[in-house]
Amino acid sequence: MSDINNIDLNLLKSLQALLLECHVGRAAKRMHVTQSAMSHTLARLRDALQDPLFVRTSKGLSPTPRAVQLGQQLEPLMTELVRLFDPPRLDPSSxxxxxxxxxxxxxxxxxxxxxxxxxxxxxxxxxxxxxxxxxxxxxxxxxxxxxxxxxxxxxxxxxxxxxxxxQEPIDCVLAADHPALKQWHLESLLAYPHITMGLLAERDDPVSVASGGEARRRVGVITHNLQTQLPLLVDSSLIAFLPRSLAAIAERQYGLCSRPSPVTLAPLIxxxxxxxxxxxxxxxxxxxxxxxxxxxxxxxxx
CATH class of the missing domain: 3.40.190.10 (Periplasmic binding protein-like II)
Structure with a gap:
């Protein structure tokens, strides 16, 4: 009996091709190898399985009883091997x-x-x-x-x-009747207090940096998250700088107004x-x- 440790399992696919074609040349073509390589593979199979596997007849190769038996066992085995290497199918409900x-x-x-x-x-x-x-x-x-x-x-x-x-642009958000909306430019923006996420040093303030250091903002309220800023803007003179998606929420849910910033700010990534x-x-x-x-x-x- 042959030891499975001495058998190259890659030979099984070649054996399957030989059983399907009963012809070395056609089996080689199916496996995308030369006829010489397939002949060498058949010799290895005969040695490993200790059986001639095929005998020559006037019509080509004829499988031996051992080869026929192997073919019957090989088909379900190869199907399971293919499934083994298939990526697992995920059922979300599981x-x-x-x-x-x-x-x-x-x-x-x-x-x-x-x-x-x-x-x-x-x-x-x-x-x-x-x-x-x-x-x-x-x-x-x-x-x-x-x-x-x-x-x-x-x-x-x-x-x-x-x-x-x-990535999201940064927009200005303010009350719908805010007086700064009458003349929307940097000077009117700076005339009113702002909401920030922290008390930034002037050199780190993105508005100041974007304006080349010309903007001098007055901070009116500091919050620890952006969502808190929305109700504070209602009926207020405050102005906030918010990501565009949050500015859209501010308009829908709080009746606020958003405008592009008068200074170009880096988008939020x-x-x-x-x-x-x-x-x-x-x-x-x-x-x-x-x-x-x-x-x-x-x-x-x-």
């Missing part, structure tokens, strides 16, 4: 997990909410946990306390995978980060692809 996302509130509202609802219909056994994107986000991703980060101004570590999702440990995990990949589609669809609508 995914059972908790998926933890760190992101900004406006990204959840503008991009993620519709996709999360869609995923819930396809994969009802996924529990999503959403948390605010903070300074500890990279540590959480590193320590497997988060599955995905989606945000702006991200600093990816070497072991993180990343994908750019979209939104990216996704995930740890390389999850790069080839089929469930993780399916979920993030579903989430990323929301950004593509928003860009198409935009």
């Amino acid at each position: 995914i059972l997990c908790r998926y933890r996302i760190l992101s900004h509130d406006f990204i959840v509202q503008a991009y993620l909410a519709p996709q999360l609802n869609r995923i819930q219909r396809l994969a009802p056994n996924i529990v999503f946990e959403l948390d605010t994107l903070g300074s500890e986000a990279n540590d959480k991703l590193d320590q497997d306390q988060a599955d995905l980060i989606i945000g702006a101004g991200l600093d990816a570590r070497d072991r993180f995978m990343q994908q750019r999702l979209t 939104i990216r996704a980060l995930w740890h390389q440990r999850h790069q080839h995990d089929h469930s993780h990949r399916w979920i993030r692809q579903q989430l990323f589609e929301g950004f593509s669809e928003a860009a198409d609508r935009g």
Whole structure:
């Protein structure tokens, strides 16, 4: 009896071709090799299986009883081998997990909410946990306390995978009856107090930088997230600088007005980060692809 450790399993496909064709030349063509190579393969098969496998007749090669028996066993075996190397088919309804996302509130509202609802219909056994994107986000991703980060101004570590999702212009948002709207230019913009995400030094203020240092802003309110700024703008003289998707939400939900900034500001780049440990995990990949589609669809609508 032959030891399977001494048999090249690649020979099985050649044997299958020989059984189908009963002709060395045609089997070689099917396998995309030369006739000489197929003859050498047949010799190896005969040696490994200790049987002539084929005998010559006036009509070509005729399989021996051993070859016929092998052919009957080989067909289901080859089918299973093909299935073994096929990429697994994922049934979304079978995914059972908790998926933890760190992101900004406006990204959840503008991009993620519709996709999360869609995923819930396809994969009802996924529990999503959403948390605010903070300074500890990279540590959480590193320590497997988060599955995905989606945000702006991200600093990816070497072991993180990343994908750019979209970019957003920065618009000015203010009350619909704000007096600055009567003459919309830099001077009128600077005549009123602004809302910022932090009390920035003048040299770091993006508005000041974009204006060549000419802009001198007066900060009226400081918030720790962008979403908080929207109700503060209603019936107020305040002016906020917000991503365009959030500016659109401000118009729809709060009756506010948005205008392009009088100074050209760098767009907001939104990216996704995930740890390389999850790069080839089929469930993780399916979920993030579903989430990323929301950004593509928003860009198409935009």
